[in-house]
Each structure stands twice: as C-alpha cells, then as structure tokens.
Amino acid sequence: MQLLTFRADGEDTPRLGARLDGDRIADLTALATAAGVRLPADLLGLIRAGRPALATVHALLAAVPPTRPLAEVSLCAPLRPGKIVGVGLNYVEHVAEAHRSLDTDRELPDRPVLFSKPSTAVTGPGRPILHNAHLTKQLDWECELAVVIGTSAFRVAEADALRHVFGYSIVNDISARDQRRSGQWFFSKGQDSYAPFGPVVVTADEIPDPQRLDLSLRVNGELRQDSNTRHMLFGVARLIADISSGITLEPGDVIATGSPSGVGAGMVPPQFLQPGDLVEATIERIGTLANPVIDAR
Numbered sequence: 001m002q003l004l005t006f007r008a009d010g011e012d013t014p015r016l017g018a019r020l021d022g023d024r025i026a027d028l029t030a031l032a033t034a035a036g037v038r039l040p041a042d043l044l045g046l047i048r049a050g051r052p053a054l055a056t057v058h059a060l061l062a063a064v065p066p067t068r069p070l071a072e073v074s075l076c077a078p079l080r081p082g083k084i085v086g087v088g089l090n091y092v093e094h095v096a097e098a099h100r101s102l103d104t105d106r107e108l109p110d111r112p113v114l115f116s117k118p119s120t121a122v123t124g125p126g127r128p129i130l131h132n133a134h135l136t137k138q139l140d141w142e143c144e145l146a147v148v149i150g151t152s153a154f155r156v157a158e159a160d161a162l163r164h165v166f167g168y169s170i171v172n173d174i175s176a177r178d179q180r181r182s183g184q185w186f187f188s189k190g191q192d193s194y195a196p197f198g199p200v201v202v203t204a205d206e207i208p209d210p211q212r213l214d215l216s217l218r219v220n221g222e223l224r225q226d227s228n229t230r231h232m233l234f235g236v237a238r239l240i241a242d243i244s245s246g247i248t249l250e251p252g253d254v255i256a257t258g259s260p261s262g263v264g265a266g267m268v269p270p271q272f273l274q275p276g277d278l279v280e281a282t283i284e285r286i287g288t289l290a291n292p293v294i295d296a297r
Helices: 028-035 043-049 051-062 092-102 158-164 186-190 236-244
Strands: 002-008 015-020 024-027 073-076 084-088 113-117 129-131 143-149 165-172 195-203 214-219 222-228 254-256 278-283 287-295
Touching: 002 024, 002 043, 015 028, 015 051, 024 028, 028 051, 043 051, 073 195, 113 186, 143 214, 143 236, 143 278, 158 165, 158 236, 165 254, 165 278, 165 287, 195 287, 236 254
Parallel strands: 084 254, 129 287
Antiparallel strands: 002 015, 002 073, 002 195, 015 024, 084 113, 143 165, 143 254, 165 195, 214 222, 214 278, 278 287
16 A cells, blocks of 8 residues: 555645555545544554554545546655654665765674654655755765654564564655764754655555665666665664664654665765756655755755
8 A cells, every 4th residue: 555645736734645556546534534434634643543544544445436646636745754763874885985985984884873864854755855055065865765663663673673664665865965063964964855755655565575675866867876675784674673772663753774875975076966956766666756956045
C-alpha cells in the first residue's frame, strides 16, 4: 500500500490518501466519512493507531473506491516526523569521496555515524529547496532511503528490528557543506527545506527486503547518483538496533539511511545546487521525489 498526504484545489487542510495504479489516488478521508468509520485524519495518526487503522484502510480500498488523477492534487510531505535520525558515511564509495572532498576519516566506520535533522527541515514533493547565498555556496544533494518507524523500539535486537518498520519513503538529505561547525552537521543539514520527503510511504509488506532497492538522483536531468541499498555498510535492521540501543524510536520517526557516492562535493571540479535547478531523487518501488531550487534571499 502506498500512502500519501495531499491537498485538493482550494483546500487548506491536508487529506490522507492512497496511490493506486500509479497515477490515481483514493481520498481515504472522504471514504471513511462516507462509510461512517473512524480513521485518523493524517498519516502520523494512522501510524500511531496501529494495525486496526491499517485494517480499516485495507477494507476501504477493497471496496473499489472512486479515485481521482494524481495530477489534480498537490502532494505534501507524507508526515512531519517527531525526529529524523540521519546516517552519515553509510556507503563504501561515499566514505572514499567524503574523505577526499570533506576531510572525513579515510577508514570505514565500525559503528553507524549518526546525526539529527529537525522536523522543521521537512518539505514536500514539488516544494522548493531554499538556496540562501548568504549562508552557503556549497548546497549539495543526497538521495536516501527513508525508514518510517511503526512501533516504539528501544533496545531492539537486530533480528527483530524490521518488525518495527511501518514503511519506506525517500529523503533528499540536502547539505550546506560550508556550514559544518567544528565537525558538527546540525546546521549544515538542518536548515528549513533541507529534508525533502516523499512522495509516498510504501508500507513494509510491499518491500520485504529494503536492502535490494535501486536508488538514483538527477540534477536538471543529468544522472549524479546511481547505486543500490545492498551497498550500505549498515543495513536497515542494524541501524534500528544501533539507534534504539540508547534512543527510543517512536511511531512516525524517520531514519535517513545514508547517501551513496555521487554528491556534488565529490565531483571534479565540485558542483553545487543553484537557483533554477531541479533535483529528482528516485528509489525503486517508491517513486521519484522532485524539488526545484529557488533563491531564498
């Protein structure tokens, strides 16, 4: 099941929906009202409500509901996470290019490298990435598999970790490379609009193995990143086990699992995002997250 959040023309309040057959959506909010059943108003509420709410969604969709073209609505970020846990240096080739261009360690990390992004960084499909030339001249891209937590996880064993996953999406981990401060990444990666997220959340039953997904990124149609999640140093289950060893992961939290090689800082010469650019991050079985870059001054 592919769940999303959208706005219809002329409406201010986001609605909960499901993508069907690629280019059509079902309005779950309207379907629940018409059927006289209770359903959370948004995706975060649906995740927190657990299996009974998902069963209600399945029942509504099984009745062959009316749909509308995806092109008739505006997609929003699927949800606003309570927290976003970022993972750095999680692909072998990216470790090498980061060492060359960003002065990080040459050696592969023996534990996941973690950082945070605030929820205020989240923006939705089609929404602008803000380029503020007063703050950065090195605005970079990173296509990443996003893991959406479904049930609380604390001190979870790696073997049990995937049971806590609600689904998967895409995060573009936008980074101002020249705003790292004494090695800290929070401001570099946490500014408003630096976490494009979407376009949908695909429930975990449709992606039983998150370590076999192609992912790529294009800037203005030119391929910049092209890899597969099997090349992660630390897979999704290991990440959940490691993070939850000391931090409670709650329903709706998101783990951005790291970027493959091909970032702008690693190019020769380096290339960075500029106003007018279009960035498209694609992950197999999830879709494409496209965002324009605009001048924020």
